[in-house]
Amino acid sequence: MLSKKTKYGLKALTYLAKVKDREPVQIAEIAKCENISQKFLESILLTLRRNGLLGSKKGKGGGYYLIKEPEEIHMTTVMRVLEGPIAMVPCVSLNFYEKCDDCPDEDECSVHKLMLQVRDSALEVYRNNTLADLL
Amino acid sequence: MLSKKTKYGLKALTYLAKVKDREPVQIAEIAKCENISQKFLESILLTLRRNGLLGSKKGKGGGYYLIKEPEEIHMTTVMRVLEGPIAMVPCVSLNFYEKCDDCPDEDECSVHKLMLQVRDSALEVYRNNTLADLL
DNA sequence: ATAAAGTCTATCGTTTTACTAGAGTTTTCA
DNA sequence: TGAAAACTCTAGTAAAACGATAGACTTTAT
Numbered sequence: 001m002l003s004k005k006t007k008y009g010l011k012a013l014t015y016l017a018k019v020k021d022r023e024p025v026q027i028a029e030i031a032k033c034e035n036i037s038q039k040f041l042e043s044i045l046l047t048l049r050r051n052g053l054l055g056s057k058k059g060k061g062g063g064y065y066l067i068k069e070p071e072e073i074h075m076t077t078v079m080r081v082l083e084g085p086i087a088m089v090p091c092v093s094l095n096f097y098e099k100c101d102d103c104p105d106e107d108e109c110s111v112h113k114l115m116l117q118v119r120d121s122a123l124e125v126y127r128n129n130t131l132a133d134l135l
Numbered sequence: 136m137l138s139k140k141t142k143y144g145l146k147a148l149t150y151l152a153k154v155k156d157r158e159p160v161q162i163a164e165i166a167k168c169e170n171i172s173q174k175f176l177e178s179i180l181l182t183l184r185r186n187g188l189l190g191s192k193k194g195k196g197g198g199y200y201l202i203k204e205p206e207e208i209h210m211t212t213v214m215r216v217l218e219g220p221i222a223m224v225p226c227v228s229l230n231f232y233e234k235c236d237d238c239p240d241e242d243e244c245s246v247h248k249l250m251l252q253v254r255d256s257a258l259e260v261y262r263n264n265t266l267a268d269l270l
Numbered sequence: 271a272t273a274a275a276g277t278c279t280a281t282c283g284t285t286t287t288a289c290t291a292g293a294g295t296t297t298t299c300a
Numbered sequence: 301t302g303a304a305a306a307c308t309c310t311a312g313t314a315a316a317a318c319g320a321t322a323g324a325c326t327t328t329a330t
Contacts, residue, residue, distance in 0.1 A: 002223040004288060007246050014245040026306070035237035040289050046308070059297025060305045075249060088137040102170035110149040110269035111142050114210060117264070121256035129252070134245035139319060161275070175320055181277070194328025195274045 024063030159198030
């Protein structure tokens with residue numbers, strides 16, 4: 001299941017992508033328009049900023065804004081930042097690989113075989129979509 | 136993330152698919168060979184049986200066995216039984232559709248757009264794989 | 271009859287999720 | 301310059317899900 005965190009994060013990014021001239025937008029505005037708990041959204045925007053997807057401006061008239069153009073923001077990045085590994089199993093993860101402690105031989109493992117395909121197909125979708133494609 | 140339940144279930148199905156003549160295999164044997172907690176495996180095999188994927192024979196010499204040929208067992212079925220909906224979000228689920236309570240318009244929703252594609256690509260993988268393909 | 275094996279219900283500890291509280295910091299603008 | 305607006309950050313928490321375990325019960329082969 002997609003976490004609410006990812007869902008809200010995507011919605012917020014989309015919202016910000018529609019803003020003209022990358023003017024900073026206040027958390028409260030996004031939260032209200034997208035029906036998101038404000039405090040929760042705060043922490044989500046914070047992680048997006050820490051991971052280089054958003055910029056922020058403090059003080060009166062401040063807020064969050066996109067740092068890159070929507071065309072440059074790939075869904076692979078967004079998903080990895082918000083949701084974590086794209087693979088459903090660590091043993092087929094590109095960025096977060098981990099060997100299974102059960103499972104003596106990966107090449108013989110049916111789960112491995114199947115999940116490799118699932119990862120590749122998901123990856124293709126995420127690679128073919130930027131934030132601009134979702135507007 | 137793929138749940139252990141699904142992982143173990145898949146391994147057990149694969150194990151059973153390799154058995155000659157569909158002889159019943161005891162839980163303990165599968166648990167031992169695949170490094171799975173026996174009690175946990177019990178409950179998994181039970182749900183597989185309840186959902187028509189396995190048969191069981193009670194008493195001495197009993198156990199679980201495949202009810203269909205591996206070629207007839209599609210991964211779509213297995214995944215839905217063990218893992219639940221294939222879609223990452225209820226609003227794009229074929230079998231478990233639910234409207235989002237936030238989100239006024241699905242067609243305008245960026246999450247919806249993206250997750251539709253992810254669902255379709257996953258579905259294609261699961262449709263193209265039967266248990267026989269994983270041996 | 272007895273032992274082997276599946277069935278079923280209940281429980282339990284841990285982790286994750288979704289969210290909240292509240293204090294602190296920075297910036298703007300009157 | 302000072303007060304208000306707005307972001308930053310650290311904790312914490314309730315509820316749900318997950319992974320696993322315990323134990324009593326039922327069925328069947330021999």
